[in-house]
Amino acid sequence: MGALPKDAAFWSKISRKYASSPIRDMDGYLKTLERTKSYLEPKDNVLEIGCGTGSTALLIAPDVAHITATDIAPGMIEIANEKLASEGLKNVTFKVAELRDHSSAEAPYDAVLAHNLLHLLPELDRALASIAALIKPGGLFISKTVCAPAHGGWKYALISKVAIPVMQAIGKAPFVSFITPDTLEQKIKTAGFDIVEAGDKTGMLTSHYVVARKL
Numbered sequence: 001m002g003a004l005p006k007d008a009a010f011w012s013k014i015s016r017k018y019a020s021s022p023i024r025d026m027d028g029y030l031k032t033l034e035r036t037k038s039y040l041e042p043k044d045n046v047l048e049i050g051c052g053t054g055s056t057a058l059l060i061a062p063d064v065a066h067i068t069a070t071d072i073a074p075g076m077i078e079i080a081n082e083k084l085a086s087e088g089l090k091n092v093t094f095k096v097a098e099l100r101d102h103s104s105a106e107a108p109y110d111a112v113l114a115h116n117l118l119h120l121l122p123e124l125d126r127a128l129a130s131i132a133a134l135i136k137p138g139g140l141f142i143s144k145t146v147c148a149p150a151h152g153g154w155k156y157a158l159i160s161k162v163a164i165p166v167m168q169a170i171g172k173a174p175f176v177s178f179i180t181p182d183t184l185e186q187k188i189k190t191a192g193f194d195i196v197e198a199g200d201k202t203g204m205l206t207s208h209y210v211v212a213r214k215l
């Protein structure tokens with residue numbers, strides 16, 4: 001879905017550092033996790049895309065029938081599999097995959113999760129259509145996305161127009177595209193979903209949590 005091989009290399013390269021960095025807002029992370037779990041059922045077959053080092057998938061696994069968790073970066077999946085081996089859960093599969101690698105043969109899923117991923121995808125509309133195709137009617141798409149603040153601001157302008165492009169030019173940042181929470185919700189609806197719940201954690205960048213039901 002347009003993700004660049006250099007982005008896979010970028011994320012693989014930083015995977016050990018990513019794994020050892022503490023979660024910045026643990027309280028917020030745990031609240032989102034519990035909120036997400038409240039929508040899932042023990043019979044559910046779940047897919048998580050952009051799973052990183054697999055922490056969320058491993059915490060969700062006890063509450064569902066099976067979770068397949070994928071990431072474009074082999075380094076991330078290597079760490080996820082190390083964690084899986086030490087935890088011994090039987091209903092988790094980690095694999096290296098990009099969104100376009102998922103086929104309808106493995107679908108439909110009861111739920112697809114994408115945490116901190118959608119702002120990294122160059123072709124968001126196509127990605128959302130592909131995600132919709134993987135979910136059964138009535139199933140859920142649960143995402144948390146870094147978004148542009150609704151009212152901009154000079155700090156956001158500095159980050160998005162100067163700092164990130166400079167970091168990208170020297171290979172220290174991946175592709176990113178920030179849209180506002182409203183635009184994101186509109187795109188999710190256009191892909192064939194109803195919004196069930198949405199909420200923001202605001203800061204210089206907004207973290208937008210959306211639960212959407214496939215029509």
Ligand SMILES: C[S@@+](CC[C@H](N)C(=O)[O-])C[C@H]1O[C@@H](n2cnc3c(N)ncnc32)[C@H](O)[C@@H]1O
Pocket residue numbers: 001003007008011012049050051052053070071072073076097098099114115116117120121
């Ligand atoms: C910011 S990290 C988030 C990881 C994890 N979901 C979390 O919330 O901690 C983004 C992850 O998305 C992965 N990624 C980036 N582009 C992707 C794509 N096109 N398909 C699948 N994964 C992708 C990266 O390798 C990275 O592990």
